[in-house]
Amino acid sequence: MLFSRAFFMFHHIRARRKRDAIRSLAESMDIRGVCKHGYPGFLYVEGEDTSIQAYIKEIKRMKWQSVEVRRKETANLPNKTPIDAEFTRLAGPLTIIEVETSKEMSEILRTAGLGDFLRKAMVGASE
Template sequence: MADMADQDALERQEAELALIQAMYPEVAWNGKRQELTYRPEAGGTLTLRLPQDYPGKSTPELVSATAKDKTDLRDLAQHKIYALDLPPDEEALDSILQAFDELVKNQHASRPVDQISAKTSSKPSFKTVIIWLHHLLNTNKRKLALNPSVNSDAVQGITKPGYPGVLIYSGTADAVDAHVAELKDQRWQAFQARFDEPGDSPWRFLSPGTIVEVETMAEVTKNIQEDANRQTFLKAIGVK
């Protein structure tokens, strides 16, 4: 029974690593050391060790975490990982990498001049987010993706269920962030923001002012009106 459990953990670990390496080009895997190293675009380095019985009986172990300027972030990273409350029998790498992304971005966010100028600006702040999901099948999740519970009139976009799932949201920054945060609170096998950028105005879609569900990637692309935004979407999901 132990051998079967170990074999199951190994197969799940290999499958998760293949998925993570497809999602995160910045990930490197050292099979001899059983260590995964992640260097996000925002800077910094995270190294995790995967026990032989992960996933199943244990969780990834934090080896090191540093900021872009080499500041030691190990304690902060460990705190974020603890806060995830990860069960040992579930895949956890995507959640940990996202938590490290947030930690690194927060380290770069301490810029008083930028914060003051943002607060004093009279123009509304817009943003667009493109999210890649391993899959989107659950009916309740699909309904939630289409219906923000806060400021629904301020968010528009497109959702595509199935394998993979794709979400595009554009609108006022606060409303988009609130909806994305609400979705992230759900349980996902993989949930990755492939594009998260501010803009002078929201993206334009064929069905303005609402969020629509389509069946194919081709329909997603067709629903994006500006060619430049279509190219951004295709690049974000790895087509170009």
């Protein structure tokens, strides 16, 4: 199984309709993540690679002032590996959790062991 994580940066995420779409789309694709709405907007997601690729495509289809996938990582996991394998970092339900501040998002990702991924996404480093 290919497993991926991706980090998006938006000019902003304000509209309730788009915030709801970000969450419901993730839930329909068994994706877990964290979204910081407002100015700027950030979104971290993780799940099976085919779902992440489709999710990226759908998010980019939506009308945004600007959206960019700042970082994406993929790992090949054994088929028997459950979705909560070592590569998966976030715990909890398969949905998008909303936070108010960049600090909250950073704390969640760092606590999940994603500090290096976040740092590289913020400086625009790609693999």
